[in-house]
Amino acid sequence: MSDIETAFFLYSTEEYLFNDFDIEQIFDDELRIMFETYRANMEEALFSVQLPFSFAINGELKRYSTEKHLKNLMHSFSLSIVRGHMHETEKIGNEAAQKTEIELKEIPDADKGQILRNILKALSNADKDETRISNRAVLRQSIVVIWSATESLLRDIVRHTLNKDPNFAASFFESPITAKYWSKKQITFDHIRSYGFDASGKMGDIALEINPCSNIASIRSAFQLILQPESKCHEAINSRELYLLYKLRNIIAHRNAIVDKKYKDETGTNAKIGERLVIRPSDFSKHYLTSKSLAYALLNDASLIFRSNFEKSSTTE
Structure with a gap:
């Protein structure tokens, strides 16, 4: 199965x-x-790798609907000859359009299967030469976007937590x-001085000026302190999977x-050394x-752990 064919299954999964x-x-x-921005960035990354499939399915559905409409148009025209109103082109067109609309709402399973096969064939044919190079470049850059979205969310949480408390x-x-950081x-x-000699609500900004918290080690250090010991986020932040994402982003x-x-x-x-991933x-x-x-x-902790920090801050001010 080609790279682009695989993207079909990626697209179809909720x-x-x-x-x-x-x-x-x-x-x-x-x-x-912060979380809304993260979601928007991730959705854009997903959209970019879905484009080959989107183009293929739109093209195939357009072909299928056009084929159906032409068939219904010919049928309506044939009936118009029998009924003696073959010159009423608007009526013929409307009848064909209405029938096509009904048929498209209830596509037979056999036709769905053929549509799927045609889409996969189109994707497979597109997965060559310049198109392949372009698609792989998009996939590489999508990794950069994913890490950037992740890093920005983590850094913003560090800044926000320190500023709040x-x-x-x-x-x-x-x-x-x-x-260490x-x-x-x-x-x-x-x-x-840069904060008007009142840095009580800007300690997060100062922290990121001292160290931008942009590498995996400093991120883990910060969240080891920010999160409660029982937080499930520790496992995710310290996972090898996140480490590999960080390293892959850097090499790209x-x-x-x-x-x-x-x-x-x-x-x-x-x-091998010297090869492009x-x-x-x-x-x-x-x-x-x-x-x-x-x-x-983090979202689950945001409503629990981070909230407790904020409420504690408000009671001490």
Whole structure:
């Protein structure tokens, strides 16, 4: 089965949609916007890899409906000859259109099967040469989008949590868990001055100025402290799957997916040094679902753990 054919099954699975992504449960407007932005970015990534299938199915359905309409048009024209109103072209056209509309609402199973076979054939024929190169480039860049969406969500949660709770922010900067990436000694006079000498609600911004929290190690360090010990998010953030997504994004963004020794050693890939990684729909699927699963876990914590932080902050102000 070709890469593009596989995309058909990716498209047809509700597992990739965000229908049950209950953002409205979040009472905090800023946090809700973070998750809405994440969802929009992920949906765009999914849309980009679905395009070959979308074009194929639209083309096939257009062909099928046109074929049906022409058949009904000929039938209506034949009846018009018998009835003696063959010159009433508008009436003939309307009758054919109405019949076609009814037929398209109840497509026979046999026709559905043929439509599917035609779509797969079209996708298979398209999976060649320039089209193949283009589709694989889209898949590579979709990995970059997935990681960017994931990283942005995580970074924004770090910023938001520290901004919301000055007491927690103080603990964050004093903790040995985060000491490798953030320390109160790194907070400078310029940081304080840039916020009008009132940084109580800007400690998250200062933290990301000191360290942007853009690599997997600093992200894990921050969330080890932010999340409650029993949070299910720990497993997702510390998973090898998220680590591999991060590394794959880096090799695509910095080396256009050309494998080097560092990437091979860190990931254990079977690809040879100097080869360009081929990103298949199955790879996209794996990394997309890794990110989505993490976001779902965070969303659940957003209404519980993060809320408790915010409520604690409001009672101490």
